[in-house]
Amino acid sequence: MHDDQVHVTTDIVATLIKEQFPRWSGKAVRHLTSTGTVNAVFRIGDDLSARFPLRPTDAAEALAVLEREARASAELARVSRFPVPEPVALGEPGAGYPMPWSVQTWLPGTVALDADPSGSDAFAEDLAAFIAALRGAGTQGRRFSGENRGGVLAHHDDWVAKCFEESEGLLDVPRLRKLWSRFQKLPRTAADVMSHGDLIPGNVLVAGGRLSGVLDTGGFGPADPALDLVGAWHLLESGPRQVLRQALACDDLEWERGRAWAFEQAMGLVWYYAESNPAMSGMGRRTLDRILEPTK
Structure with missing residues (x-):
């Protein structure tokens, strides 16, 4: 998926486990096909999963990231009623x-990309309950780090402009430019809350x-309260989307x-993964289609 991607095989994973965690060396190692773009994921036996960063970076920096993600995941686990x-x-x-890697507990279930819950009001209520629990956790004085999404929409102008350039011939760019020109002016008025960050x-x-x-709870941290609302467009059709909005009592x-944060994310997915990860690219298209639906 990336030009500089690190190659990871089941043989490499099995060797690492044998050398570093011999207590698990008898467990079967299976590579999991995934639309994920950050890590290669392997199932270790029935109760564990191992995640291997795909893009090369300094080993010390990678370890610091994994340690931070582990702390965030443990913190989120304490506040979520969902596994x-x-x-x-x-x-x-x-x-x-060449880099550190992580081992986590394995969760059963089917990813929403395959078990589409988009028409389920009950799923929308569950998703709202998950978001509400995170928001209620409290930031303990922490603020948005400034990395990735979750701060100021206008700070993403350069990235979105690149997405428009790369999307010529793929999307209705003039229409999308008009929409972003309005989105990027939306003011930030509320304080940070705790957020999953990538629903x-x-x-x-x-x-x-x-x-x-x-899954992928290592990004749990303070951000714009609107950030986790990306799930409304990534995961839900119009009716359940309104169920989620009402449950969270979102103002206009x-x-x-x-909607703007979902737009910013979806714009990058369509062109970047058009060849290397068609499922992820298609998800971006579907999200943009939902964003472009007439507002009710």
Whole structure:
């Protein structure tokens, strides 16, 4: 998916486990096909998963990121009533893999990309309950770090402009430019709350049309209260989307900012993954289609 992507195989993973965590060496190692773009994921036996960063970086920096993600995941697990992966161990470089890696608990369920819950009011209520629990956790004085999404919309102008350039021939760029010109002016009025930060279908587990778990929790941290509302457009059709809005009591400004954050994310998905990850690119298209629906 990336030009500089690190290659990880089941043989490499099995060797790392044998060398670093021999207590698990008898467990089967299976590579998991995923739309994920940050980590290669392997299932270790029935109760563990291992995540290997795909893009090369300094090993010390990578370890600091993994340690921060483990702390964030553990914190989120304490406030969520829905199952989330919990950190188990951190591995070291070896066997031809150049960076640290992480081990988490395994969660059963089907990702929302495959078990589409978009028409379920009950799922929308569950998703709202998850977001509300995170918001209620309190930031303990922390503020948005300034990295990625979750701060000021206008700070993403350069990125969105690049997305428009790359999307010529793929999307109705003139129409999308007009929409962003309005989105990027939406003012920020509310204080940071705790946020998952990436509520996309690949990070949400579904069972029986209900929310059964949430993945990729290492980004849990303070951000714009509207940021987790991206899930309203990534995951829901119009009716359930309104169920989520009512459950969270979103005013017009917060709702539009959530729509704007979903727009910023979706714009990058369509062109960047058009060839390397068609499912992720298609998700971006679907989200943009929902964003462009007439406002009711």
